[in-house]
Amino acid sequence: MNWRKYRKFPAFVFKERTWPDRTIEKAPIWCSVDLRDGNQALPDPMNVEKKLKMFNLLKKIGFKEIEVAFPSASNTEFRFVRKLIEEGYLDDDTVIQVLTQSREHLIRKTFESLKGAKQAIVHLYNSTSEQQRRIVFKKDKPDIIKIAVDGTKLVKQLSQECDTDIRFEYSPESFTGTEMDFALEICERVLEVWQPTPEKKAIINLPATVELTTPNVYADQIEWFCNKISCRDSVIISVHTHNDRGTGVAATELALLAGADRVEGTLFGNGERTGNLDIITVALNMFSQGIDPGLDISDINSIIKVYEECTNLKVHERHPYAGKLVFTAFSGSHQDAINKGFRYLREEKPEYWDVPYLPIDPTDIGRQYEAIIRINSQSGKGGVAFIMEHEFGYILPKEMHPEFGEMIKQKSDEAGRELSPDEVMEVFSENYLNVTGPYKLIGYHVETRDGTVIVNARIYKDNEFLEISGKGNGPISAFFDALKNISGDLPFRFEAYSEHALSSGADAEAVAYIQLANGGGKSIFGVGKDRNTTTASFEAIICALNRAAAENKHV
Structure with a gap:
């Protein structure tokens, strides 16, 4: 393993951080991206019918913002948006979100898909990282800014020309690999075009498109950005983490401490490579801390069932909260x-x-x-x-x-x-x-004389019927005394007794537990069950004696 071929993530110095001293107090705005970001990562993407089934599940769980498609990417994606609008699957309580790259023909196609919708979020993005600029696009910073600004201008123009109430979201894709000054600059330029207000906020989504370092660095980046953005009261800061390093949940939670308002993710973390953020886990983490997650996850089994049917993926047995074995202890x-x-x-x-x-x-x-x-x-x-x-x-x-x-x-x-x-x-x-042995209870009679309990019983022992009698301060001690009277060398003493009902009601059976012991410190237990508590107790003593005889030991 040639570890020398890799280098550390460049240090991000932010000494003014305050997020380590905060705690999460409330749930964020949730946005499910199962139908787009999650769907594109499936070996067999969902068809329209499965997407609709998943959409209904997300609404039932309580998502108010759902990214439903990349309408310009395929006919299936476009048709699904049209189906939601034309067949009445949308309501005033749910805002659909559609994704588009910052390219003119894709933006126009996206708006075509939204005709007739009452409200929608148009999510515009372009990649801004140093690596993508250098290797993929071969463009300088001004060129990348122009792509974002031109796209925003077109979205704003088309928003003013349509009847749909358009909310705007912008993502500097690969935010975590982007120089922070440049990430801030390009977002500021986009917001200058869009002109958000406190009454109609824009969403700035800061994705960890690829996890590059530890979650604390992402939190520093989020808090730095929240402090620097010029119109913070007019912006919703959203996060969208991936799980390349296995810390997508931690990165999101720390980002919420750092000031993020909104979270994008998928059920159970489905997504490209190692996946998106697992919203179920973050929501139940909050739930476990006494915070209302704002999502209904009270029937996790039905959620898993629909998820697996729609995605053809399986929820792992050890998946947090949802796995079949997570509430199971073998140790x-x-x-x-x-x-x-x-x-x-x-x-x-x-x-x-x-x-x-x-x-x-x-x-x-x-x-x-x-x-x-x-x-x-x-x-x-x-x-x-x-x-x-x-x-x-x-x-x-x-x-x-x-x-x-x-x-x-x-x-x-x-x-x-x-x-x-x-x-x-x-x-x-x-x-x-079901223990059998030399002893068997045939019948008995209990009476009390002058405060002393007397038990007369008939037992079967060693192939003969015996009439036995004993005295004690209660039926159990009297029956045990009767047994000792026929076996003077019975090497047991009565150690402990307990009993309880197996159910409630007049016909409930009682179960009795008897512990017999000898001077050697060893014990053996017997159990008896009957509708009559006294009978159950006597049967428990018989059970213990038969078990001792079967094991041929003097306890």
Whole structure:
């Protein structure tokens, strides 16, 4: 790798920066460019029908400005603009934006496409970077300025001749590769022609057409430009970042700190090379900080579905917020923390969302809790407990987590793959609910005499029926006493008990958990389930004894 063939981006000195001390307080003006900038980057560009489907999705999400086409680029692009206008897809709440290079015949064709529209943004651009001037156009600065000024004059003339309310946008393409003094000069010359006012502002779009350096430099450039432009109160500063260095989102967020008012981008960042800015990510980043993003992303799955149908692209499993795995934890420590976080929410009811490893509540974007934790050999006891509680309603005692968690790890190791929630439940049923062995409860009777609980029960043990009786301060201790009366050497002591309802209502089943232990510090658990809480408790004790017998160990 010959790293010597590359050179550092030229330093941009701006010591007056203030953006590092600011925070984002509100959402910008959003402009989706999925239908043009995103569309041109697709291996199979959208036809008119798919573009219309995408347009309707963007409106539903809440975009008020949508770049719909480069009308002079192709018949499909032109026809799509005409379809929107002629078939009534536009309303007063949505402004379409059309893109054109600063060339006369392209500008005129663009205005032909807009006939009959009530309002529109005409987005004029020409490349201004030193590299493009030297290599592509072989023109000096005055020539590049003339291209921009001539185009602006024609746009203004045609705007005055048509019935459409035209808003004007100008982009010095490759802004980040342009000398800042020259970028400012060409924008000033364009604005001198257009003559914006505070009531009818012009849009100056400052694109990072190619990411050339770190996001902080882009922020410096934006703040410098905002400070220098002469009619700041009559201009909307827009940014349009690309993702060549993988920092398009960061560059946009820092640009907003630096004074930008407006953001252009695409859903999930589709665009040339490594893509445009991912508007979904920036919007949900704001959402996670308690800021209204001004876009409705509450059903991320339906957005992904339409996006994938229209673009033939797939949203990656690890895509921020939208990926199938981003709310999934495989690591045991992560799973345990998430499980405790949900319990904290349920018990403490804090004012704000506060769950480790989950920056937002997945349900806010239409995801379900059951997808948060998935189980494999790397999973921990907390994750397994989460699955049992949120998928099946079993709230396992904390002391039971290691025992059951180890069973699941072993099962996943043997399978060599992830286990589904149903497979986790199968392991639970096999080891706790469907356990057979030397003990079986046939029936029982409970009574209280002088404050003492007496249990008379009939059990099946070692192929014979036995009548047993025991006393205690409650049914559980009395039943355990009865079992000890027939097995004087029963090496267990009653350690802990818990129970809960599996559902609500008169027919709800109860589930009981029993922990038995010996003096050696080892424990074994039993689980019982029945509509009667006492029966469930007795069945849990029987389960624990049968499990101990099956494993041939004295816990």
